[in-house]
Amino acid sequence: MLIDNDVIFSRTKGLTENITHYCPGCTHGVIHRLVSEVLVELGVQDRTVGVAPVGCSVLAYNYYAVDFVEAAHGRAPATATGFKRVRPDMVVFTYQGDGDMASIGMGEIVHAANRGEKFTTIFVNNAIYGMTGGQMAPTTLPGHKTTTCPQGRDVTVVGYPIRMVELLSGLRTPAYLARVSVHSPMHIVAAKKAIRRAFQLQLEGRCFSLVEVLSTCPTNWGITPTAATKWLADNMIDYYPLGIYKDPDQEVG
Amino acid sequence: MAKKLMKGNEAIGEAAIAAGAINYFAYPITPQSEVAEYMTWRLPEVGGVFVQAESEVAVGNMLLGAASTGKRVFTTSSSPGISLMMEAISYMAGDHLPVVIVNITRGGPGLGGILPAQSDYFQAVKAGGHGDYHSIVLAPASVQEAVDLMILAFDLADTYRTPVIVMGDGMIGQMMESVEFPEKYHDPVNPETKDWPLTGAKGRKPRVIKSLFLDPKLLEKNSFDLAAKYAVIKAKEVRHELYKVSNKNRILITAYGTMARICQTAIDELEEEGISAGLFRPITLYPFPEKEIYQEAAKKNIEAILTVEMSMGQMIEDVERFIKGTKPIEFYGRTGGIVPTPNEVKDKVRQMLGAGK
Ligand SMILES: Cc1ncc(C[n+]2csc(CCOP(=O)(O)OP(=O)(O)O)c2C)c(N)n1
Ligand code: SF4
Ligand SMILES: [Mg+2]
Numbered sequence: 050m051l052i053d054n055d056v057i058f059s060r061t062k063g064l065t066e067n068i069t070h071y072c073p074g075c076t077h078g079v080i081h082r083l084v085s086e087v088l089v090e091l092g093v094q095d096r097t098v099g100v101a102p103v104g105c106s107v108l109a110y111n112y113y114a115v116d117f118v119e120a121a122h123g124r125a126p127a128t129a130t131g132f133k134r135v136r137p138d139m140v141v142f143t144y145q146g147d148g149d150m151a152s153i154g155m156g157e158i159v160h161a162a163n164r165g166e167k168f169t170t171i172f173v174n175n176a177i178y179g180m181t182g183g184q185m186a187p188t189t190l191p192g193h194k195t196t197t198c199p200q201g202r203d204v205t206v207v208g209y210p211i212r213m214v215e216l217l218s219g220l221r222t223p224a225y226l227a228r229v230s231v232h233s234p235m236h237i238v239a240a241k242k243a244i245r246r247a248f249q250l251q252l253e254g255r256c257f258s259l260v261e262v263l264s265t266c267p268t269n270w271g272i273t274p275t276a277a278t279k280w281l282a283d284n285m286i287d288y289y290p291l292g293i294y295k296d297p298d299q300e301v302g
Numbered sequence: 303m304a305k306k307l308m309k310g311n312e313a314i315g316e317a318a319i320a321a322g323a324i325n326y327f328a329y330p331i332t333p334q335s336e337v338a339e340y341m342t343w344r345l346p347e348v349g350g351v352f353v354q355a356e357s358e359v360a361v362g363n364m365l366l367g368a369a370s371t372g373k374r375v376f377t378t379s380s381s382p383g384i385s386l387m388m389e390a391i392s393y394m395a396g397d398h399l400p401v402v403i404v405n406i407t408r409g410g411p412g413l414g415g416i417l418p419a420q421s422d423y424f425q426a427v428k429a430g431g432h433g434d435y436h437s438i439v440l441a442p443a444s445v446q447e448a449v450d451l452m453i454l455a456f457d458l459a460d461t462y463r464t465p466v467i468v469m470g471d472g473m474i475g476q477m478m479e480s481v482e483f484p485e486k487y488h489d490p491v492n493p494e495t496k497d498w499p500l501t502g503a504k505g506r507k508p509r510v511i512k513s514l515f516l517d518p519k520l521l522e523k524n525s526f527d528l529a530a531k532y533a534v535i536k537a538k539e540v541r542h543e544l545y546k547v548s549n550k551n552r553i554l555i556t557a558y559g560t561m562a563r564i565c566q567t568a569i570d571e572l573e574e575e576g577i578s579a580g581l582f583r584p585i586t587l588y589p590f591p592e593k594e595i596y597q598e599a600a601k602k603n604i605e606a607i608l609t610v611e612m613s614m615g616q617m618i619e620d621v622e623r624f625i626k627g628t629k630p631i632e633f634y635g636r637t638g639g640i641v642p643t644p645n646e647v648k649d650k651v652r653q654m655l656g657a658g659k
Contacts, residue, residue: 118512132500
C-alpha cells in the first residue's frame with residue numbers, strides 16, 4: 050500500500066531540468082526519457098556521448114545530461130563511427146529523425162550498420178520533416194498530405210515510403226534491429242525494453258544496434274495530440290510493423 | 303635519426319604518426335592512395351585506428367566525431383575528395399575542433415585529371431565551405447618540408463582548435479626524397495588534460511560540441527571568437543621563405559609549393575645570364591605573409607612582381623591585394639596537370655624586362 054510521500058514517479062537523472070521545446074503531444078520527449086532512463090539504469094551515463102541530428106531534436110543536448118556532439122544533417126552515423134573507433138571504451142548513440150537518416154543520411158547509416166559499428170542508433174520516424182515545417186519525408190505514408198505533396202504522397206511519382214529496419218535487415222553483418230512505438234503506455238514499455246537491449250549489446254561490444262521508434266508530429270500532421278496517437282496506431286503500424294527484425298542471438302542465413 | 307629515402311605520400315603518413323596522430327580516416331583517390339596503403343600496415347604497429355570510409359562526406363564527418371575525443375585525427379585526399387569534405391570542415395571550424403586535412407591537389411574543375419595542380423588555392427584559403435571561417439593552410443615544397451609541416455599542422459590545430467590544411471600537389475606525393483623524422487615521436491594527446499573534449503560527464507557538467515546558435519547574438523559571438531583566433535594566428539603563425547632575394551633583384555617571383563622549386567631553378571639560370579630575380583615563397587597560404595610580401599615588393603630595386611602558379615591564377619589575387627598597387631604584377635601559369643618549366647618562367651621574366659628571348 051502506498052503511503053502519501055512515497056515517490057512513485059520522478060524525473061530521471063539522465064535528463065536535465067530544461068523544459069523541452071517540443072510541441073504539445075510530440076513524442077520526441079517520451080523517447081528522450083526512455084533513452085536516458087536506460088543509460089542511468091545501465092550505469093553508463095558518465096561515459097556516454099550522444100550524437101545530435103539536424104531536425105526537431107537538434108537541441109537534444111539541452112535535455113540529455115550526457116556529453117553531446119552535434120552532427121551535420123544525416124551524418125550522425127559517420128560522426129559516431131569516428132568517435133567510437135577512437136574511444137571504444139565509451140558508449141555512443143545517435144538520435145536521428147527520418148528525414149535525417151532515411152533521406153540525406155542514407156549512405157552513412159547503411160555503411161555504419163554494414164561495418165557493424167558498435168554504437169546505438171535511435172531512429173525517430175514521424176513520417177515527416179518536422180523541423181522545416183512539414184515537408185514530405187522518404188517515410189511519408191502513401192496518400193498522406195504534406196506541404197510538398199498537398200495532394201498526398203503519389204507513389205507512382207516518388208515511390209513508396211522506405212522501411213529502414215527492413216532495408217538494414219538485408220545486410221549480412223550481425224546487428225540488432227527493432228521497430229517500436231510510443232503511442233500507448235504498453236508500447237512505451239516495449240520500446241524501453243528494445244532500447245535497453247540495443248545499449249546492452251553495444252556494451253558487450255557485440256554489434257551495431259538500431260531501434261526505430263514510431264513517433265507523432267501533431268503540428269505538421271495538422272491534428273490534435275490525441276488524434277495523432279490514434280493516427281499513428283491506425284495508419285503507421287500497418288505499413289511499419291513493430292517487432293524485432295534482427296538480433297545477434299538469432300542470426301538467420 | 304638517420305635519413306630515409308621515402309615517397310612523399312608515405313612520408314606524410316609517417317609524419318602524422320610522429321606527431322602522435324594515429325587516428326586516420328580516408329577514402330581512396332589518386333594521387334595519394336599510397337597514404338592509406340601505408341597506414342593500413344603502419345597504424346596497427348602503433349595501436350592506431352584506420353577506417354576506410356564509404357565517401358569523403360563520411361570521412362569529414364568521422365573526423366568531426368573523432369576530433370571531439372580530443373585526440374589527434376587526420377585524413378588525406380585530393381581535390382574532388384576535399385570538395386566533399388567541405389561540409390564537415392565548415393562544421394569543425396564552427397565547432398573549434400582540431401583536425402588536419404592533407405590535400406594532394408590534382409587538376410580540376412570537376413573530375414579534372416590526376417596530375418599535379420595548384421587550382422584549389424581559393425577553396426583552401428578562402429574558407430571553401432559555408433560561413434565565416436578560415437583554415438590554416440600550409441604549403442610544403444619538398445618531402446622533408448611536408449614532414450615538418452605535418453608535425454607543425456597538428457601542433458597548430460591543437461593550439462588554436464582549428465582545421466589545418468596541408469596543401470601539397472601530386473609531385474610532393476610521388477617524389478622520392480631523403481627525409482629525417484624527429485628522434486622522439488609525440489605521445490598521443492591525453493584528452494583529460496583539456497577542458498573541451500567529450501570524455502563523459504563524470505563529476506562535471508556535460509559538454510556539448512556544436513555550431514548551431516539559434517540566438518543571433520550567440521552566433522555572432524562565435525564568429526567574433528573565430529575572428530579573434532584568426533587575428534592571433536595572423537600575428538604569430540605567418541611563415542615564408544626567401545630565395546636569392548637581394549638589392550640587385552629586378553623581379554620578385556612569388557610561388558608556393560613545388561612550383562617555387564621550379565622557380566628557383568629558373569632564378570639560378572637567369573642569374574647566369576646576368577638577370578637578377580628573387581623568390582618569395584609563402585609557406586603559410588593562410589595566414590598569408592601579407593606584411594612580408596608588401597615589404598619585399600616595395601623595395602626600390604624591384605621593377606615588377608611575377609606570380610607563377612600551376613593554376614589559372616589564384617594566389618595572385620592575394621599577392622595583388624597585399625602589395626597594394628606598389629608594383630606592376632604579372633602572372634604565369636599552366637594548369638590541368640601541366641607544370642611550368644624553368645624555361646617558360648625564364649621567358650616570362652625576360653619578356654617582362656623587355657629583354658626578349
Ligand atoms: C544540408 C542540410 N540540408 C537541409 C537542412 C534543413 N533541414 C533541417 S531539419 C530537416 C528535416 C528534418 O526532418 P527529420 O529528420 O524527419 O526530423 P524531425 O524534425 O521530423 O524530427 C531539414 C531538411 C539542413 N539543416 N542541412
Ligand atoms: S514539429 Fe513535430 S516533430 Fe517537431 S517538435 Fe513539433 S510535433 Fe515534434
Ligand atoms: Mg521526421
